[in-house]
Amino acid sequence: MNNIKKYFNSSILIAGYLSAVLILLFVLILRSTSKVVFDERDFMPNFYLMKKLGFSFDFLKQLKNQSPGPLYQYIYYLMDFFIPVSPKVVRISNYFIYLGDLYLIYLLLKAETKNGLFVLALLFTAIPNTVGIAGIGMTEAPSLLFCLGAVLLLKRSLEQSGPINWALAALAGVCMGLSIIGRTPFLMVLPAVFVLITKADKIMHILLFLIFASVLPLIMFCTWHGLVPPYVQGIQSGYNLFFLFLTIMYFAINTLIIYPEFFLVKKIHYLIGFLVAIVALLLNMLVFKVDYTAMNGVVKTQNSGGIFVTVYRYSFLAFSVGVSYVTLVAFSSYVKKNKPDRWHLFYMLICAFILVSTIKSPAHFSSRYVLQAYPFFILYVSRNIKINWLLLFTVIIGTIIGLTSLINCYAIFAASPYNP
Numbered sequence: 391m392n393n394i395k396k397y398f399n400s401s402i403l404i405a406g407y408l409s410a411v412l413i414l415l416f417v418l419i420l421r422s423t424s425k426v427v428f429d430e431r432d433f434m435p436n437f438y439l440m441k442k443l444g445f446s447f448d449f450l451k452q453l454k455n456q457s458p459g460p461l462y463q464y465i466y467y468l469m470d471f472f473i474p475v476s477p478k479v480v481r482i483s484n485y486f487i488y489l490g491d492l493y494l495i496y497l498l499l500k501a502e503t504k505n506g507l508f509v510l511a512l513l514f515t516a517i518p519n520t521v522g523i524a525g526i527g528m529t530e531a532p533s534l535l536f537c538l539g540a541v542l543l544l545k546r547s548l549e550q551s552g553p554i555n556w557a558l559a560a561l562a563g564v565c566m567g568l569s570i571i572g573r574t575p576f577l578m579v580l581p582a583v584f585v586l587i588t589k590a591d592k593i594m595h596i597l598l599f600l601i602f603a604s605v606l607p608l609i610m611f612c613t614w615h616g617l618v619p620p621y622v623q624g625i626q627s628g629y630n631l632f633f634l635f636l637t638i639m640y641f642a643i644n645t646l647i648i649y650p651e652f653f654l655v656k657k658i659h660y661l662i663g664f665l666v667a668i669v670a671l672l673l674n675m676l677v678f679k680v681d682y683t684a685m686n687g688v689v690k691t692q693n694s695g696g697i698f699v700t701v702y703r704y705s706f707l708a709f710s711v712g713v714s715y716v717t718l719v720a721f722s723s724y725v726k727k728n729k730p731d732r733w734h735l736f737y738m739l740i741c742a743f744i745l746v747s748t749i750k751s752p753a754h755f756s757s758r759y760v761l762q763a764y765p766f767f768i769l770y771v772s773r774n775i776k777i778n779w780l781l782l783f784t785v786i787i788g789t790i791i792g793l794t795s796l797i798n799c800y801a802i803f804a805a806s807p808y809n810p
Contacts, residue, residue, distance in 0.1 A: 400777055400779050401777045404509050404512070405508050407782070407785065407786065415521060415525055415796075416485055418525060419481045422804075423477075423804035425803055426477045427803035427804075428522075429526070430528075433528075434527070436453055436454065437463050437467065439452060440464075445464070450613045451614070451620060452621075453619040454622075455621070456529075457626055458574070459572055459573070460610070461532055461536075461568060461569075461571050461572030461573075462532060466480060466483070469483065480527035481525065481526060484525075484531050484532070487531045488520075488531045491531055492511050492512065492515070495514060495765050495768065498541065498769055499769065499772055505777075506775075510775060510777075513785070514648075514765060516785040517647060517648065517764065518643075519761055521796050522792065522795065522796055522799070526796070528758065529572055530761055530762060533573035533762070534761075535569075536565045536568040537565075537569035538765060539562075539565045540563070543558050543561050543565060544562040547559040547599070548586060555595060559599045560598055563598065563604075563605075566602075568606065570603070570606070571606050571607055575744045575762050576744070578740060580600060580604075583596060585739060586732055586736055630751070630755070632678075632680055633751065633755045635707060635710040635711050635714050636706075636748075636755055636757075638710065638714040638745070639706075639710035642713050642714075645717075645767070647788040648784070648788075649771055649774075649775050650781070650784055652771065653720050655719050655720050659715070660716060663716040665712075667709050667712025668708075670709075671705055681704050681707075682706050724774075728773075737767070740763065740766040741766040741767045744759075744766075745763050
């Protein structure tokens, strides 16, 4: 009986289940359509543009239909010298880059806790939209790889001694710069890094990191004369505060999956959140009239009409406002109970800054934006995540939603005639 309990405890089952999900995801990628899907429709044409223009300022200026920088194209341009690049090759490569993300999360977690490291690292896979960034040729996984690598190198530079630390700080800066030219929200790591300055002898290491982290982004931003390519500057100007509520909503959904105990707050706050949502719904119906459909791949499967989808689209923002209240209360409660040290504060600030930065993408909101911050939230709360049967249940729900959405996405675009 003891042997049975040993091999069938919640930790082993979660690790085994998420490993099986990763294997299934790879099979789905291998069987996916050879056509471009989702945002690959925008990124792949710019890959072909780079094959024509190479590493040039003209290429940077002529990037079209994408707000992220050129890291995506740089990676696959170099890969094309060895393996002919196609949409499916990009997906396969992106999958292995995502595995690299998980490994770096694992290495960073080793400094936070000694228990359940493998499970905690794999929990990132349980978040529904993570399957999308791993199974589609998107820009998040490569940028996140360099960002996590930069944080790991910087951590080693600041916590060790010797001449090699200067090289580690500089290399961390280069990795950070590459991350930023892939996804500009990772700029938010730079202001957060100042909380790591606790010793005078490490100030120069931070400064060296910032200098090397700024070189590539400055070249890119100066060439663009802005934070996004010239082609999209007209539609990506300004701010959209509504997106902050949507961001917190998706953050809450993700947290409910990987750390449901996070929301153990007084019941009165749930009542207040409900009343806030009702007021927000009335204001939305009468004044703002903002509609938004979450998780299109799951909700809009066959029938895009009907009263359910109509009400769902109209009320989602209002519901997000109520959830945002409860989430902020839960976050505040967690901080009070768990006083952060400088590294936990660093992870918390990165997470918060990236989440807030979503208001600077006024033309479009995607729940994937939250994923850029989420590994740092996992690092922040890792010591308190309970690996139990409830977590196994929420993880299964999260992965089913993610895989269902990805399968629907493949099917929809496989039937599309568009194929650049």
